[in-house]
Amino acid sequence: MATAFPSTDSTLTDARPLDGVPSAHEHVVAAALHPGAPGPVGLELEAHLVDLRDPAVRVPWARITGLVDRLGPLPGRSAVTLEPGGQVELSGPPHPDVTAAVAALRSDAAVLRSALAGDGLGLAPLGADPLRPAARVSPGPRYRAMEDHFAAVGCTRAGAAMMTSTASLQVNLEAGAPAQWRERVALAHALGPVLVAVSASSPLLVGQETDWVSTRQQVWGDLDQARCGPLLGRGDPADEWADYALAAPVMLVRLTDAGGAEPVTGRVPFADWASGETLLGGRRPTPADLDYHLTTLFPPVRLRGFLEVRYLDAAPDPWWPALAAVTTTLLDDPVAADAAAAACEPVAGRWSDAARLGLADPALHAAARGCLAAALDRSPTGLRAEVEALAALVDAGRSPADDVLDTARSSGPAAALLAACADPTPMEETS
Template structure:
């Protein structure tokens, strides 16, 4: 049976390299540090800020040649008979607990709004990763369909208001933290109304890592525009092509903003993590978490300037803190690309992103194509492919990737390239259906797409 996992955070990760955790159908509890804390072992306080920085820096980028790919796909769970209602938590968990092992060995996890996430083990390349995730998604859709439920892979829920159905203490504490720091609306929407496709890629050799991290960021605005499938939220048109990306932009940028790429990425990630405010303090003996209701940078906790939970942090606390940081590209030993809207064309989008980062010739072409739009995250989220510069960069990037993706994915990528050439994104279908038949119809239509 599949075990329901909810405590690995809003965006869990499957490791792209060989790792026994990546192929398990059990919980991925964000590594050894959290496993230690589950057993109540808050031992060994960090000696100070320097030790904390070195701990993060060492874990940021593990040298490994590009090639293996990990994929994760989120989708909104929809009751076909009552698409305007969220599915009750007990109904969701009951169905997931009855699942047997999936053919592609993906883990099934649940998000606070009832979204379902499939996290596949690493494939040898993006074609293998897509094939495994497709097979598992087909089984999951069949099981859910027999229960009258569907999966809608869209960047945001176009119909239903934000609402948390998970009783998990981590999510309750996150909700309280976002309220305390002044972004309750964006926090609730992020947790309960968004869905993405996430790509996990190797960090590269030490000589490659700076350029790979920089390119992953440079591609961000272009691929946000290409994948944008979320022009609606909670029953209304938002005026944004990717409302999912706009929601992340409305959250604390010390937690969600991109790395700037001005120096060694591991050093920058360490400084980013220490400057970011602590969101939660986990109380392992009770299995819960307490929100931090002020802005306390982790560096202040590590230095002892501010004590949280009546103590200074351990390495386990620092690793847990890293799971509450949500930049567009997160460094977890590998590159965790987090900025893509979920959508019906997710296999093609994943193939393009992986090829542009892992194929040297495609990467060179993409780097040149993206230069005019580097850092244009807001324009990409608001305008998508209607922005002329982003449209030109997207056309060039698709051209660079189209004949270099694995053969099994070329038909899908060529279809995506034609869409991009026409300036049409997946959000257009959402708007067309919603305007003709209402937001609930748009949500239902997304459950019927051939994925």
């Protein structure tokens, strides 16, 4: 069983070139899925950082980093990292179950909110920033290179929005036994459209209604699908992930001097670099280059030894704890998983409809109600109140996006951003 979910970054310590495409394929397959009994859960929650006195202006990078540097260790052991638009991410270590993972992340979020409030800042966990234009505030070379690559391949606007204006809840789950891998990966994808619709919290961007309930998912859909599209489930998932990774274009080449990065301004599949057909940075790639390339691929479900579920909009409490509980229950509980697979079958692959229409689509609404009923019946006692609240929201045909829209229409997009920064009200135990 995995004892920790690995870092999204890797070092340049292995300088040996890969021995061609078969060697690269084998390297990806070996790391794709590791046997691990379902149970442990890791959560990652992103939120937009907001100046409560001037919400229309992004917080300067030096101010953000100064605050984070002064934080110290958090009680639940979450790491605090920063995204290119100034979004703050809390990444929790794996916990024995989803109840413990939620409790730890909640405690860390409370400490972080308190520290930020002392400097007049708040956190808005929404799938997309409803107010501010996309703008990179991080000076990091990775993000400069990503920006240049997206511009070169014709994804300037979507790339900028993805990097600086979106936020998600990620749920990390063990891969299961090898005999389960194909079924678990397939179910994680089948759940995608339904949970995109259920979690949708991003109906605005740059102060305007977008006519999408999950603008975050719409932005990801506008990016290069060779990098961001789902696996298709046509074979062994580790083999398919390796094929996907080697066909995906290289985004950047890391330089050995002081962590620099050189953008790749054309479409060069990693396989062409591995084969020697194209040299990037004047050299062949190493295993470390391939590991880093994997961190620049953003499918809805990424295989990192475990299952990284990436398609949920960030949402305020109690919705993100409920979403974490529902996603975990529907994938890890065998009874709930069977019910969810049947409920999702009629809407499999409808990613775009889920992002645009959400629960207003009758088939997606029916599938969501079936999934929430299955999750509620098998959900952990410690999160039952949150799952019940989400089930009631879904039953009414609503998602967190409706609250955002209601606030924006009555008081403006700045009010919607600020409302998401409010401290959560603890739910009363109903079990």
